[in-house]
Amino acid sequence: MKKALLIFVFIPCLVNAQLLKGVLLDKSSSEPIPFATIGTIGSTSGTVSNINGEFLLETAGSDSIIVSHLNYGVNYFKIDLNNTTQTYRLTPLVITLAEVTITGKTIQQILNEAVLKSEQAVTSPIYLKSYYREFVKTNNNYTKFSDGIVNYYLENKGKGNLKTKVWVTDSRAVELYDEKEEKIDWDLTSPLDIQDGPKPSLISSIGKFLNEEEQGKYDFKISSPDSKDKNWTVISVLPKKEIEEMLFEATIAIDDETGLILQLDYHISDYHKQFAKEANLLIIKAKLLHSWIRIHFNESNGNYNIAYVYRDASMKVWNKSNINTEFRFTSDLIVTDILPNPNSLLKEDLYSGKSLYKRKTPTKTEFWINSNAIKLTEDQQQIVDGLMKANAPGKQ
Missing domain, CATH: 2.60.40.1120 (Carboxypeptidase-like, regulatory domain)
Structure with missing residues (x-):
């Protein structure tokens, strides 16, 4: 199983x-x-x-x-x-509440041990090859798309110090022009950051539910599937309704045999999103409307690392003049290989930008044919088809 x-x-x-x-x-x-x-x-x-x-x-x-x-x-x-x-x-599957008392530990202790063990188990150093894509919607219409082959070097230096390098070996991008967007600094407003990629620090994000100041704001529940093949446990973190703050809820799946995290999913609680606060970003104001992150982990051949990351966030941006817009940002990153020999990575492909979209370089190959592991939805496919017609290799 x-x-x-x-x-x-x-x-x-x-x-x-x-x-x-x-x-x-x-x-x-x-x-x-x-x-x-x-x-x-x-x-x-x-x-x-x-x-x-x-x-x-x-x-x-x-x-x-x-x-x-x-x-x-x-x-x-x-x-x-x-x-x-x-x-x-x-x-x-039929999900049943687990008898936590037989472990002699609280749910919080079980979760904290899984976080620590998973952080320590992440393979380092490692070179990962991935396919990455990101979309931007403006007032429910697609306005930006980019995807590419992105390679990561991750090395844990200890004490929370992670060395990261990012190479983009090929990419493509398309934009539907919007005059208002020209006035917005995307590095400030976009929650997407290609530099984060499959960073193991995403595991540490669970810590927001476990520190002493925050822990009292949540209820913790533990459950497992009623199945003879079952070998994992799911911990649910649910914000208390009486807490009038913007709070997240989460589910964390833990392998019973290894104690490692298999899957992490957290998003802003539907009830608590009403307490989101405004943020001042230079000439504009912004308010987070929705945020959802889903992470899958992989353990194979002695390696344990993040294998898939999905991000979905929306926000309202406005100012006193003519900007009053709702943006939605989504991205998928899927690790397709572990690179045993990184010598093929070129210095000119090193990338330090936040958004892949800003890397507007000519597309070298039709990399998406063999690397697009996740099927596009119909509306996503329409914008990609338009890109392929207008931006075929050699025409940019």
Whole structure:
């Protein structure tokens, strides 16, 4: 069970592989299932379903796929070789409250130990290859898109000191011009930062729920699936309604065998978002409306590291003149390989910017064909198709 749950994305370039198009649905409600891991038996390649439950997977001749999700367990499906577009329905697991008293520890102690153990287990130093993309919406219309092949060097120097280098070996970008956006400093307003990438410091963000001053603002619950294959525990952190502050709620999945964090998901509580405060950003004001971060971790071949990061945030920006706009920022980062030999990384590809969009250099190859591991939604695909027509290699 553990190995199946941790199947992730290290995606080689496959030759003569069949492309499977699928969608995952809840068997009871027919709702789409996002953020499930899909792979093939005997292979380390795989992908993640998008917010509509859709996925694309190169099956490399395999006749079966494995679908893993903490709320649905591990499911095996035969591939219909005569039908490469298929729907898979998953039965949700029954979640039960765990008997915490048998551990002799509080939920907070269990969570704190998982954080410390996971921080110590992260492989360092390491070179990671990833596919990254980011979108910006202005008043519900797409205005910016960029994606690229991004390589990271991460080295833990101890005492919270992390050495990071970022190389962007290829990228593309498109913009729908908006005169008002020209007056906004994106480095100040955008919550997206390509430099953060798969930093292990994301694990430390759980600490906001555990320090003495903040801990009293939350209720902690522990649960686990009622399944014979179960080998993970989920801790839920829920802000108390009487606390009139902007607070986050979170779920953290912990492997029972290793004690390592498998998955982290936190977002602003729907009730507590009303207490968000305004921020002054030079000539404009901003207010956070929504923030959601989801992180998957991978443990394989002795390496433990972040394998997938999804960010989604929206904010309102305004001033006394003519700016009164709502922006939404989303990004996906999926680690596709661990680089054993980083000698191929070039000095001219080093990148220190915050937004990938600002790296407006000519696209070298159609890198997205083999590297776009997460299926775009229909509206996302439309903007990317427009980009590909206008910005084909050699035309920029």
